[in-house]
Amino acid sequence: MSELIEVTVNVNSEEYRRSVEPRMLLSDFIRHELSLSGTHVGCEQGVCGACTIQLDGAAVRSCLMFAVQADGHQIRTVEDLGTMDELHTLQEAFWEAHGLQCGFCTPGFLMSILPVLEENPEVSEETIQRAMEGNLCRCTGYQHIRDAVKQAAEKMVAGGEA
Amino acid sequence: MKPASFEYVAPTTLDQALERLAEHGFEAKVIAGGQSLIPMMNFRLAQPSVLIDLNKIAELSYIRLKDDELRIGAMTRHVQVERDALIARHAPLIHEAMTKIATPQIRNRGTFGGSIAHADPAAELTAVTVALDARFRLQSAGGERWVPADEFFFGMFATALGPDEMLVEAAIPVAPERTGYALEEEARRAHDFAMAGAAAVTALDEGGKCSAARLVYFSIGDVPTDAGDAVAVLIGKEPTPDLIQSVVDTAADRLEPSDDIHATAEFRLHLARVLGRRALQRAFERAAVEAN
Structure with a gap:
């Protein structure tokens, strides 16, 4: 085992300090x-x-970073979106439009798509498709995910979010 | 934890990084965006004992115009290149290539220099930099040297970089007037590794005759494959569809692609013909628009 390195990260607006091996992936961290x-x-x-x-x-793969590389950076995970009682607009749209079945891929989709909608919710079909390109879903066939994103985008435009 | 243990160093200046590299040499691996290296470490195909992280070196991230060249710092992330106005204007082939590189999440982290130094035969930037006559600045603690792109790639994941050297900058000549470009590739899925691809750069003179033509394939062999003479015969002639077809047929006859799990050699050859033709045609169409 190599030497432990102290890491301080801000995750969902909360500061965490841990000592980890350099080889620990950010996803495992x-x-x-x-x-x-x-x-x-x-x-x-x-x-x-x-x-x-x-x-x-920016949306990134947490399995392709080491936790030590996140030292001093801001991280946002799916826990920062809505709660069970009050879903985030995007989560609610996934629910309403059947944007998930087993749900394994869903956190990844949400975190990939959200920065795009937050930058500008007036998205074209092509922008939606591009925002989804880096995530695999083995259940939905993607159509319902696309529908969910469209629905969320419309709500965000109407509600003046982002 | 999937990767093997390593010692981690995160220098904040290039000089510090080069010193560490000189100290550890073959034992060390430099990590840029890590979007290819970390998967290899997760599979334990790569087990460096020292990892030198370049992510804290701000001086390696820039895009600027210097004389008639675009200078791109090695740590400039793909997403920055993709959105940069100088790149779109002066190196449209690179601009076009960016959205074909991996996925948005990978482009947010992956770097221009990292992709080139990694030298994956399926990487768009290998062929693109060769087609554009780019040069790379390689630096070590002992000094620096410039290597032209067409002399940089030695083989699959193998380059001109010595164990103590780092690719720190790429210089790309600004596209002259009346120049057209195109990148064509075919992959099984959106953003998957290309089974074959071709980058074309062409130019037309005032009379509509070809004054320059370059066609470079990728994912056909272990290194970017320049069609060279086969395409140079276009120069001085009007690039008609028939002529382009005969040129790409000649070029394809000289290729020796290999089989792998993604595609057979025969299929790759077929793709090389089709993609080569499309790339040249589209490049000439754009050159014609530029000329007007």
Whole structure:
């Protein structure tokens, strides 16, 4: 085991300090060190997108970063969206439009799509498709996810969000 | 934890990073965006004992115009290149290539220099930089040297970089007037590795005759494959569809693609013909628009 390195990260507006091995992936750090299990781990080789989180506002694969590299950075995970009682607009749209079945890929989709809608919710079909390109879903066939994103985008435009 | 243990160093200046690299050499691996290296480490295909992280070195991230060249710092992320106005204007082939590279999440983290130094045969930027006559600045603690793109790629994941050297900058000549460009590729799924691809750069003179033509394939061999003479015969002629067809047929006859799990050699050859033709045609169409 190599030397432990102290890491300070801001996750969902809360500061965490932990000592970790350099080889600990950010995805494992979020799940096991911070007990935030909403971030899912699928392929661990950057293909499936289930572990997508936001690093300083940009969607990235948490399995393709080491936790030590996140030192001093801002992280946002799916836990930062809505609660069971009060879903985020995007989560609610996934629910209403059947944007998920098993739900394994959902946190990744949400975290990939949200920065795009937050930058500008007036999205074209092409922008929606591009925002979804880095995430795999084995249940829905993607059509309902696309519908959910459209629905959320419309609500966000109407509600003046973002 | 999937990767093997390593010692982690995160220098904040290039000089510090080069010193560490000189110290550890083959034992060390430099990590840029990590979007190819970390998967390899997760599979334990790569087990460096020292990882030198470049992400804290701000001086390696920039896009600027210097004389008649675009200079791109090695740590400039794909997303920055994709959105940069100088790139769109002066290196439209690179602009076009960016959205074909991996996925948005990978482009948010992956870097321009990292993709080139990694030298994956399926990487768009290998062929694009060769087609654009780019040069790379390689630096070590002992000094620096410039290597042209067409002499940089040695083989699959193998480059001109010595164990103590780092690719720190790419220089790309600004596209002259009446120049057209195109990148064509075919992959099984959106953003998957290309089974084959082609980058074309062409130019037309005032009379509508071809004054320059370059066609470089990727994912056909271990290194970017320049069609060279086969395409140079276009120069001085009007690039008619028939002529383009015969040129790409000649170029394809010289290719020796190999089989792998993604595509057979025969299919790759077929793709090379089709994509090569499309790339040249589209490049000439754009050159014609530029000329007007």
